[in-house]
Amino acid sequence: MSVIYAARWVLPIISPSIQDGAIAVDNSTIVAVGPRPDVVARFPHSRITDFGEAAILPGFVNAHSHLELTVMRGFLEREENDFFAWLRKLTVARLAMTTEDLVVSATCGAIEAARAGVTCLGDASSAATQAIRALREVGLRGIVYQESFGPDPKLARENVAKLREQIAELRTLEDDLVRVGVSPHAPYTVSGRQLDLISRLAIDEKLPVMMHAAESQAEQLFMLEGLGPFAEGLRARGIEWEAPGLSTIQYLEGHGVLETKPLFAHCINVDDRDLELIKRAGAGIAHCPKSNAKLGHGRAPFSTFVSRGLNVGLGSDSVASNNTCDIVEEARFAALLTRLTSAAGHDCSAITAEQAVFAATLGGARAMGRPIGALAEGMQADIAVVNLSGAHQQPVRDPAAALVFSSSGRDVLLTMVAGREIYRDGHVSGLDESELRRRLATIRIRLDGSV
Ligand SMILES: [Zn+2]
Incomplete structure (x- = not known):
């Protein structure tokens, strides 16, 4: 039996907005999208929520x-001017977290996402089993990328053998909603040898790949000149590093990473050649403007990504560097930033509200290689309903502008994944949120006491 959801606006994304529109959902699938009278005429006996x-x-x-890392919201404010110190404190604190801590922290993050209308995440995790559990608890869709570290090339084989075992186990947890991927963390934490092996593994096992790339100036210095905190950090551990003298993207191409059609997070320091390589490879970009700004890493050329037709979506990154998981807010920030003249002069064309909404939905889905992100007959019923009746939104002339420039994730009324309402009218279904927040506070106290 299908159900109908109606509202003053329906934004299917792959087709023009509909005034006084409706969609009909049957089980996990969208069975109709259109003007309300048409949808009701097709499914006259369906229950209607307006x-x-x-x-x-x-x-x-x-x-x-x-x-x-949800428990680390606000934990690293003082380290933000030094990315190396920031990463070090984060890594030490994460290693001190128990399995149960990680589940609680990830579940609280998944709740935050569901409350903000997020239905699908590309989640990088050091403990993917726990992240999968969290997504499943809340009912979200996603790819959980098991992280791999290892800057010492001598340990590459051993590290990838361990990763292979982890993946085999994680594969048993996959279902229609949650898939498993791999994430070689970053070019300064994973050796070239290990990147070669992970690329091979990903192609052989058809695993999606996510990687942090071209994020910081420290990374650029490391790649181009073999200098700076990352290079010094390796030397202090007795690990040799000879800088390739290439951009991150060109370096990763040399290690087979682009053949995996990866999802790259950040891509701040990229040139024309890099963007051409990304486009040719069919790779995706997760644009994380708030995290980039908060850590002082700079501004990725978002409007260039869009004008070149790259698969670009939006990412919150962790709340340790954001400090919210709210893609509506991310879309606003992304659009506004393109309206400032870039110091490099390459990114001064404005992104429209429609383009920002596209990146927040279908763009992200394409960057992740998943067939979602739009409303059309036959697609999965992954839906957000955003209230536009607030004092901060009225009057509404254009729904995309109202969403991007006047709204936030807190205006979400309903979040649905595969036809299941996971958040509605202020409640996440099936979870004791206050108990989870109490446990999160306990972990927070322990974490703060450990540093
Ligand atoms: Zn990240």
């Missing part, structure tokens, strides 16, 4: 998150 002054659109895609 959200009134609201927009129905595909659920938001958060293409880059680290849900397990």
Whole structure:
């Protein structure tokens, strides 16, 4: 039996917005999208929920998150001016977290996502089993990328053998909603040898790949000149590093990473040749403008990504560097930043509200290689309904502009994944949120006491 959701606006993303629109959902699938009278005529016996002054659109895609780090919101404010120190403190604290800590932290992050209308995440995790559990608890869709570290090339084989075992186990947890991928963390934490082996593994096992790339100036210095904190850090551990003298993307191409059609997070320091390589490879980009700004890493050329037709979505990154998981807010920030003249002069064309909403939905889905992110007959019913009746939103002339420039994830009324309502009217279904937040506070106290 199908159900109908109606609202003043429906934004299917792959087709023009519909005024006084509706969608019909049957089990996990969208069976109709159109003007309300047409949809009702096709399914005359369906129950109708009318959200009134609201927009129905595909659920938001958060293409880059680290849900397990949710407990670290606000934990690293003082280290933000030194990325190396920031990463070191984060890594030490994460190693001190128990399995149960990671589940609680990730579940609280998944709840935050569901409340903000996010239906699909690209989550990088050091403990993917726990992240998968968290997504499943809340009912979210996603790819969980098991992280791999290892800057010492001598340990590459051993590290990848361990990764192979982890993947075999994680594969048994996959279902229609949650898939497993791999994430060689970054070019300064994973050796070239290990990148070669992971690329091979990903191609052989058909695993999606996510990698942090071209994020910081420290990384650029490491790649081009073999200098700076990352290079010094390796030398202090007795690991040799000879800088390739190439951009990160060109270096990764040499290690087979582009053959895996990866999802790259950040891509701040990229040139024309890099973008051409990304395009030719069919790779995706998770644009994380708030995290990039908060850590002072700079601004990725988002409007260039869009004008070149790259698969670009939006990512919150971890709340340790954001400090929220809210893709509506990310879309606003992304659009506004393109309206400032870039110091490099390559990114001064403005991104429209429609383009920002596209990146927040279908763009993210394409960057992750998943067939979601739009409202059309036959597609999975992954939906967000955003209230537009608030004092901060009225009057509404254009729904995309109202969403991007006047709204936030807190205006979400309903989040649905594969036809299941996982968040509605202020409640995440089936979870004791206050108990989880109490446990999160306990972990927070322990974490703060350990540093
Ligand atoms: Zn990240």
